[in-house]
Amino acid sequence: MLLLWLLLLTIVSLNIWLRHKYDYFRSRGIPYLAPSSWSPMGNLGQLLFLRISFGDFFRQLYADPRNGQAKIVGFYIFQTPALMVRDPELIRQVLIKNFNSFLNRFESADAGDPMGALTLPLAKYHHWKESRQCMSQLFTSGRMRDVMYGQMLNVTIDLENYLNRKLGDRLQRVLPLGRMCQLYTTDVTGNLFYSLNVGGLRRGRSELLTETKELFNTNPRKVLDFMSVFFLPKWTSLLKPKVFTEDYARYMRHLVEDHKEPTKGDLINQLQHFQLGRSSNHYSQHPDFVASQAGIILLAGFETSSALMGFTLYELAKAPDIQDRLRRELREAFISSATLGYDTLMALPYLKMVCLEALRLYPAAAFVNRECTSPAPEGFSLQPHVDFVVPPGMPAYISILGLHRDERYWPEPGLFNPERFAPERFKHIHPMTYIPFGAGPHGCIGSRLGVLQLKLGIAHILKQYWVEVCERTMSEIRFNPKSFMLESQDEIYLRFCRSNL
Structure with a gap:
């Protein structure tokens, strides 16, 4: 009987504590999405149980009808208060204009995991x-035109030939797209x-692809590691998450050690020269520095x-009229x-419009x-836009997928319509409502290369x-809840x- 009372007391005490933690935004008069006071997960429940993709999760937070016209909305990452920034001007403040007040991403790796950190x-x-x-x-335009483009042409x-075979x-013939697209992007990345x-x-298989795909195979430990890095950055020293698996980390180390092309000026060569020129920088002198950057470039380009x-x-x-025009x-x-x-490809106006519209519906960075x-x-004041001061350490999230599918800025947002990006319309796009690769200094380093590819x-x-x-084509895309991208x-x-054309 005593144990039962102790259990009941613990549950009630936890509920009271959570109610207090979840009172942060209400007490400051900020619109927020209230989590259950019985759950310690804050608003993350569906995401933590892999019932929704990251992109859809943050889009739902952005588009929740309870938000009304609010420029910012509060939500909870476990018990940590976080902001969803919904106003384009505030998004510009966070990403660009006041970058010095938002220098870092919220996520963090354990210092004991150098390959990740x-x-x-x-x-x-x-x-x-x-x-x-x-x-x-x-990633300069000159390098893409003069060095990279010829190598990319060889892959295309x-x-x-792959399709001909x-x-x-x-x-x-009905074909699945997944493997073909993955072989294409890993071939480009490996070559460049x-x-x-x-x-x-050419071979229909790739060791580089095999190693990369293995990293995305989900198991309970990987899920725990991933969620720790992104949502419990202050706990990483305790939870010891690994960004890369041991096999992937070993593969990238061997790739760097076996690098035999010192005059190519590729990523590995560039980083090695950088390392030699920074003898006093302990960060860049770490033996895993080059392998870690090589590893993340492959992952970032492969999946997106x-x-x-x-x-x-x-x-x-699905749109034969658009395909015919293209x-x-x-x-x-x-x-x-x-x-x-290169110059011919970059000058094709309708191809550009098609690719820009694809990136609107499926942004490389969903959030x-x-x-x-x-x-x-005291933190960073959002006045005169909102009467709120963002305290140091608070994360601010931007749902790019939410922005790109917001009917306030994009009529019929679910419709694939390249005409949105016709030259006469492009200049009328509301600033900061189209940012498929993010924006500001932290924006995607390979954005131009991604579009070129x-x-x-x-x-x-x-x-x-x-x-x-065909009969095997799904009627609509469902995003994978087990994938970050x-x-x-x-x-x-x-x-x-x-x-043939």
């Missing part, structure tokens, strides 16, 4: 800044950043780029050559966050094939029909 996305500002400057040199030729003598002749599309290409083909298959533009571009030059690092002891892949597929929906939960099947 050293990576560009998880490094804190004083370490992040120099690494970002070093790696940015690999492999992509054409799949169809053989047939005029049409590691000077590897990956050849996954391969999924985006699949989504774009899916939308084109193929007519490509027919003119390919009229005198089997491949497209971003920033941690308040204001030098003022998408354009090139789509152009060379449609050069030879018409894609259309936007990824289809179901395999996308399309019918590929031979149709």
Whole structure:
């Protein structure tokens, strides 16, 4: 009987404590999404149990009808108060104008996991800044045009041959998109950043892809590690999460150790030169520094780029009029050559519009966050927009997927309509409502390369094939709740029909 009373007392005490913790926004007059006072998970329940994708979760917080016209909305990460920023001008304040007050991302790796803690996305500002400057040199327009583009063209030729082998003598065939897109993006990444002749599309398999996919296989330990890094950053020294698996970390270390192309100027070479020039910087001198950056670049490009290409083909298959117009533009571009030059590809207006619209519906970054690092002891004031001061350490989230599908800024937001980005309309897009790669200094370092890779892949597929929906094509995309990025939960099947331009 005593044990029963003790249990009851514990439950009641926990409820009272949680009610107090969840009173933060109410007591300050800020609209908020109230979690259950019986749950210690705050608003994260569905996400922690893998019932919803990250993108959909933050979009739901953004679009919850209880928010009304509120510019900011409070919610709870376990018992930690967090903000969902919904106003474009406040988003600009957080990401760009007042970057110095929001220097870091909220997530953090354990210092005892150098392969994770050293990576560009998880490094804190004083370490992040120099690494970002070093790696940015690999993504200039001149380098993409003069160094990268030729290598990417070789991969797109492999992509054409891959599809030709799949169809053989047939005029049409239903194919899954997942593996083809993944082989394409890992081939590009391996060639550009590691000077590897990956050849996954030629062989139909890739060690680089196998190692990368293994990292995304979900198990309870990986889920715990991932949630700890993103939602319990102050507990990482206790929970000891690992960003990379031991196998993946070992693979990337060997990749760096075996690097045999010191004159290529690729990612590994660039980082090694950076390391030699920073003899007093303990961060960059760590033996895992180069391998950690090489590892995160592969992961960041692999999942987002391969999924985006699949989504774009899916939308084109569902909209034959749009696909027909795009193929007519490509027919003119390919009229005198089997491949497209860099300047020709970049000058194709409708291809650009199609890719921009695909990125609106399926942004590379479905959400971003920033941690308040204001030098003022009280924090960063949101006045005159909102009467609230963001305290140091509070995370502010921006749902890019929510912004991109907000009917206030995008009429019929679920409709794939490249005309939104026609030159005469582009200038009227509300500022900070289209940020598919994030914005400001922390914006995606490889955004231009990602768009270039998408354009090139789509152009060379449609050069030879018409894609259309079939009986195995799902009616709508469901995002995978086990993936951090936007990824289809179901395999996308399309019918590929031979149709040379």
